[in-house]
Amino acid sequence: xxxxxxxxxNLSIGFNSQKGKxxxxxxxxxxxxxxxxxVGIVGESGSGKSTLALAMMGYIKQGLFPxxxxxxxxxxxxxxxxxxxxxxxxxxxIAMIPQNAGQALTPNLKIGYQIDEALRLHTDLNKTxxxxxxxxxxxxxxxxxxxxxxxxxPHELSGGQQQRVAVAMALAGKPDLLLLDEPTTGxxxxxxxxxxxxxxxxxxxxGTSMIYVSHDLGAIAQVSDRIVVMYAGEIxxxxxxxxxxxxxxxxxxxxxxxxxxxxxxxxxxxxxxxxQPQPGSINEGCSFYDRCNLATxxxxxxxxxxxxxxxxxxNVRCFNHKELINQNNNLQTxxxxxxxxxxxxxxxxxxxxxxxxxxxxxxxxxxxxxxxxNPTVKDINIDxxxxxxIALVGESGSGKSTIxxxxxxxxxxxxxxxxxxxxxxxxxxxxxxxxxxxxxIQLIFQNPDESLNPxxxxxxxxxxxxxxxxxxxxxxxxxxxxxxxxxxRLGEFYMSRxxxxxxxxxxQRVAVAxAFAAKPDIILCDEVTSALDVSxxxxxxxxxxxxxxxxGTTYVFVSHDLAVVRAIxxxxxxxxxxxxxxxxxxxxxxxFPSHPYTEVLLGAVLEPxxxxxxxxxxxxIVEEKxxxxxxxxxxxxxxxxxxxxxxxxxxxxxxxxxNAIRCHxxxxxxxxxxx
Amino acid sequence: MLLLILxxxxxxxxxxxxxxxxxxxxxxxxxxxxxxxxxxxEAYGAxxxxxxxxLGLDIPAYERYLDWASNVVRGDFGYSLSGEMxxxxxxGPRVKxxxxxxxxxxLIGIPLAIVLGIITALWRxxxxxxxxxxxTIFSMTIPEFISAxxxxxxxxxxxxxxxxxxxxxxxxxxxxxLSNIILPVVAISMIxxxxxxxxxxxxxxxxxxxxxxxxxxxxxxxxxxxxxxxVLPNALLPAINVVALTIAWLLGGVVVTEVVFNYPGLGRLVxxxxxNRDLPVVQAxxxxxxxxxxxxxxxxxxxxxMLNPRLKSLQIRK
Numbered sequence: 006x007x008x009x010x011x012x013x014x015n016l017s018i019g020f021n022s023q024k025g026k027x028x029x030x031x032x033x034x035x036x037x038x039x040x041x042x043x044v045g046i047v048g049e050s051g052s053g054k055s056t057l058a059l060a061m062m063g064y065i066k067q068g069l070f071p072x073x074x075x076x077x078x079x080x081x082x083x084x085x086x087x088x089x090x091x092x093x094x095x096x097x098x099i100a101m102i103p104q105n106a107g108q109a110l111t112p113n114l115k116i117g118y119q120i121d122e123a124l125r126l127h128t129d130l131n132k133t134x135x136x137x138x139x140x141x142x143x144x145x146x147x148x149x150x151x152x153x154x155x156x157x158x159p160h161e162l163s164g165g166q167q168q169r170v171a172v173a174m175a176l177a178g179k180p181d182l183l184l185l186d187e188p189t190t191g192x193x194x195x196x197x198x199x200x201x202x203x204x205x206x207x208x209x210x211x212g213t214s215m216i217y218v219s220h221d222l223g224a225i226a227q228v229s230d231r232i233v234v235m236y237a238g239e240i241x242x243x244x245x246x247x248x249x250x251x252x253x254x255x256x257x258x259x260x261x262x263x264x265x266x267x268x269x270x271x272x273x274x275x276x277x278x279x280x281q282p283q284p285g286s287i288n289e290g291c292s293f294y295d296r297c298n299l300a301t302x303x304x305x306x307x308x309x310x311x312x313x314x315x316x317x318x319x320n321v322r323c324f325n326h327k328e329l330i331n332q333n334n335n336l337q338t339x340x341x342x343x344x345x346x347x348x349x350x351x352x353x354x355x356x357x358x359x360x361x362x363x364x365x366x367x368x369x370x371x372x373x374x375x376x377x378x379n380p381t382v383k384d385i386n387i388d389x390x391x392x393x394x395i396a397l398v399g400e401s402g403s404g405k406s407t408i409x410x411x412x413x414x415x416x417x418x419x420x421x422x423x424x425x426x427x428x429x430x431x432x433x434x435x436x437x438x439x440x441x442x443x444x445x446i447q448l449i450f451q452n453p454d455e456s457l458n459p460x461x462x463x464x465x466x467x468x469x470x471x472x473x474x475x476x477x478x479x480x481x482x483x484x485x486x487x488x489x490x491x492x493x494r495l496g497e498f499y500m501s502r503x504x505x506x507x508x509x510x511x512x513q514r515v516a517v518a519x520a521f522a523a524k525p526d527i528i529l530c531d532e533v534t535s536a537l538d539v540s541x542x543x544x545x546x547x548x549x550x551x552x553x554x555x556x557g558t559t560y561v562f563v564s565h566d567l568a569v570v571r572a573i574x575x576x577x578x579x580x581x582x583x584x585x586x587x588x589x590x591x592x593x594x595x596x597f598p599s600h601p602y603t604e605v606l607l608g609a610v611l612e613p614x615x616x617x618x619x620x621x622x623x624x625x626i627v628e629e630k631x632x633x634x635x636x637x638x639x640x641x642x643x644x645x646x647x648x649x650x651x652x653x654x655x656x657x658x659x660x661x662x663x664n665a666i667r668c669h670x671x672x673x674x675x676x677x678x679x680x
Numbered sequence: 681m682l683l684l685i686l687x688x689x690x691x692x693x694x695x696x697x698x699x700x701x702x703x704x705x706x707x708x709x710x711x712x713x714x715x716x717x718x719x720x721x722e723a724y725g726a727x728x729x730x731x732x733x734x735l736g737l738d739i740p741a742y743e744r745y746l747d748w749a750s751n752v753v754r755g756d757f758g759y760s761l762s763g764e765m766x767x768x769x770x771x772g773p774r775v776k777x778x779x780x781x782x783x784x785x786x787l788i789g790i791p792l793a794i795v796l797g798i799i800t801a802l803w804r805x806x807x808x809x810x811x812x813x814x815x816t817i818f819s820m821t822i823p824e825f826i827s828a829x830x831x832x833x834x835x836x837x838x839x840x841x842x843x844x845x846x847x848x849x850x851x852x853x854x855x856x857x858l859s860n861i862i863l864p865v866v867a868i869s870m871i872x873x874x875x876x877x878x879x880x881x882x883x884x885x886x887x888x889x890x891x892x893x894x895x896x897x898x899x900x901x902x903x904x905x906x907x908x909x910x911v912l913p914n915a916l917l918p919a920i921n922v923v924a925l926t927i928a929w930l931l932g933g934v935v936v937t938e939v940v941f942n943y944p945g946l947g948r949l950v951x952x953x954x955x956n957r958d959l960p961v962v963q964a965x966x967x968x969x970x971x972x973x974x975x976x977x978x979x980x981x982x983x984x985x986m987l988n989p990r991l992k993s994l995q996i997r998k
Contacts, residue, residue: 059898062898064894064897064898088903091900092900092901092902093900094900095897095898095899095900096898096899096900096901097900100898100899101895101898101899103891103894103895103898104891105891108890108891108892109891109892109894109895110892110895111892111893111895111896111909111910111914112892112914112989112990113913113914113917113987113988113989114909114910122899122901122909123899123900126899126900126901126902127900158989158990160989160990171895174899178900
């Protein structure tokens with residue numbers, strides 16, 4: 006048994022409601038962190054995982070206070086310490102790596118100063134020693150040219166670099182315990198994989214204990230020795246990582262793992278019904294009762310305790326966990342989609358589309374043209390068939406959302422044509438489109454909090470497209486709204502609700518209903534599930550698929566998440582720097598041979614399985630502009646063959662599976678390289 | 681960077697040119713001219729002829745504008761009708777008085793406002809905040825003519841400590857001037873400080889809630905060090921532009937206070953020359969006040985640009 010560094014004992018944290026009631030958002034949490042161990046705390050938003058992590062540094066957010074329990078760091082209670090004592094521990098004994106380093110670095114101070122500050126506070130080094138140490142730290146987190154990096158301001162770095170600086174800052178005080186609060190959320194897939202790899206290396210190199218908080222089981226699986234699963238402010242399952250991920254014996258964890266789309270599986274993930282209860286809404290019984298398929302009457306009245314299962318070395322909070330142990334639970338299943346009945350009619354064609362964000366120069370404005378030789382998006386040719394789901398995939402800056410905006414008419418194209426139904430050219434200017442074309446193409450946005458008017462009820466939100474496109478009113482309008490709500494599985498009583506009274510998943514359902522209100526032919530989905538929790542994401546994906554099967558809608562689905570794309574789409578187009586790299590049926594794009602960029606992306610995907618490690622084949626450099634000549638991926642390509650890549654635009658090659666790859670390497674050679 | 685400064689200066693000059701055009705054209709399209717307006721019923725015969733001659737109204741308007749504009753550029757604003765002397769001589773002491781009033785108010789008001797804003801933000805919803813916030817909101821809502829009159833009533837009439845009306849001899853020493861301007865300064869500072877303290881408060885509160893402040897706390901940075909290094913530089917940046925507007929307002933806009941205290945500043949000169957129908961002086965004042973606004977805002981923008989690393993590197997990259 007190795008030494009325990011921090012132990013949380015019966016911790017409850019809560020706030021006073023407006024009615025003066027005490028509401029706890031963390032209930033009776035106990036756990037131990039051992040020396041050199043990495044513990045993953047996983048849960049969906051609102052599960053109390055961040056509150057727990059911050060409490061482990063003795064920090065309680067404003068408005069909250071501890072109700073009972075202790076956070077013992079080396080047998081001293083952090084929650085009882087004065088701020089003076091805490092200053093001695095924070096950064097020196099326990100250091101934090103924040104979620105969004107871009108916002109967590111003070112904007113007016115240089116990187117070097119911010120690291121130096123930590124060194125001055127927590128070490129006795131003198132100026133020259135500290136300067137040396139700063140370079141050392143920046144080097145350790147693998148930032149390029151550490152000497153000049155120190156003189157940069159936070160906003161001058163890319164997201165991945167900012168996160169590395171935050172890691173360097175946390176390491177400055179040589180802490181015994183590192184607290185990581187969603188450190189890779191919001192980073193691109195390849196960057197995320199690289200940062201995780203760095204963290205794993207640091208844990209091994211320094212022997213520091215880590216607490217890794219995340220909603221992403223894929224990331225947790227890569228770093229953790231032990232996993233703590235939180236639900237509604239309680240620990241529901243705790244044990245060795247492998248056991249938790251391979252044989253989850255709590256129905257919530259089981260459902261959560263099932264709802265994650267996986268690269269290796271075609272078809273949609275199973276969703277869990279309902280959503281997490283609001284704090285304070287559970288008075289008796291198990292907090293997972295409403296969503297559990299194993300629940301019995303006993304669960305409704307009695308709340309289970311955390312029970313230790315010796316043979317599995319896990320703690321579980323469930324009366325019926327034995328059923329899950331006995332049940333031959335297979336995590337590798339998914340719901341098969343109906344094969345798309347796309348009758349080869351092409352409904353939307355993008356022909357040589359280029360889009361530029363460059364400002365028009367004065368003379369170009371006069372002649373109404375854009376003279377950008379190197380536009381953000383260039384030469385996009387995609388034919389979209391009726392009833393199919395085509396996905397545009399790529400990292401941030403790949404131009405996927407830009408293309409979507411152009412189809413919607415929100416962004417003018419520089420060159421090329423967008424053709425709709427029978428090769429009719431759609432104007433790239435929204436004002437020039439006729440009302441029927443406007444109705445036929447609808448958009449669903451990433452974040453329903455921002456896309457739904459907070460001052461409108463659901464009824465008002467849904468009645469707008471119905472009034473605008475179909476001139477409905479009175480009873481007929483109401484009947485249509487109820488129909489729409491039924492389609493997205495929401496009851497009639499939602500009509501009078503405001504968006505703020507809905508959960509994230511419900512809001513996105515309303516946004517989906519609004520898009521379908523127009524009876525559109527094509528729906529453009531812009532990262533529609535990335536703001537949602539995994540279990541809700543699975544439900545929304547299933548809903549979209551169901552609606553499509555019923556109504557024959559065509560989706561253009563933009564996402565950075567390759568596993569989500571794998572689950573929903575029929576065809577995938579991979580983009581890098583606004584240029585197409587590969588396009589083909591989704592089951593083939595996910596197989597080799599594929600474009601080197603697709604290979605890089607696939608390698609970086611994190612699966613919730615400790616045995617599948619990401620393969621990092623390319624550096625995670627951020628390129629600001631597409632290259633002027635040659636292949637768009639030349640700067641990062643791990644399979645670059647020479648000057649030809651820099652000078653000539655690669656040709657399209659069609660593989661035997663029907664996926665087209667744009668690469669200078671012969672497709673058969675690619676196949677043997679990637680096998 | 682240099683290019684940007686030049687660009688901004690150029691824009692400022694264009695603004696001034698437009699202001700000068702508008703004031704000049706405005707005077708032209710009014711019924712009558714500067715002389716008939718000024719002389720009113722006596723606008724006939726020799727007096728009118730002399731006036732027209734003096735102002736050169738007998739030459740075409742565009743020539744007159746060019747003449748006037750080129751003189752203004754050289755610093756000569758022409759001739760005041762009511763004072764019967766060059767406008768520069770009328771303006772000189774007024775500019776000086778306004779500058780004294782403004783700079784004393786700024787020296788007292790701005791540091792006070794910043795300190796009060798920080799205190800109220802750091803002790804948010806606690807006793808110091810409640811007390812200071814009540815007072816600032818109170819002094820913001822009382823119109824200046826009431827607060828100024830009350831000050832005169834209490835300090836000058838009941839207590840008899842300070843003169844109620846400002847009489848500044850032209851050869852007044854700085855000390856004499858100071859005792860004369862205490863009351864106007866207090867009256868002005870009350871409103872100005874209150875407004876700015878509120879703004880600083882909300883700005884500091886916003887920064888205190890940011891991720892990077894939480895990060896600094898979790899890094900173990902001691903409280904006051906965190907306040908001075910991580911909070912204030914970011915919170916006070918937006919204050920620069922407000923300070924600039926306040927300074928411009930102090931130089932020409934504190935009309936009411938100047939009138940109540942009979943203070944011979946620029947603001948009162950505007951009122952006086954309008955009621956005297958002294959159009960050449962009105963024109964001159966319009967240009968001067970516009971230049972002050974343009975100039976001070978320019979300085980403020982450039983300062984923000986220098987102090988905000990984000991904007992700075994953005995400009996350099998371009």
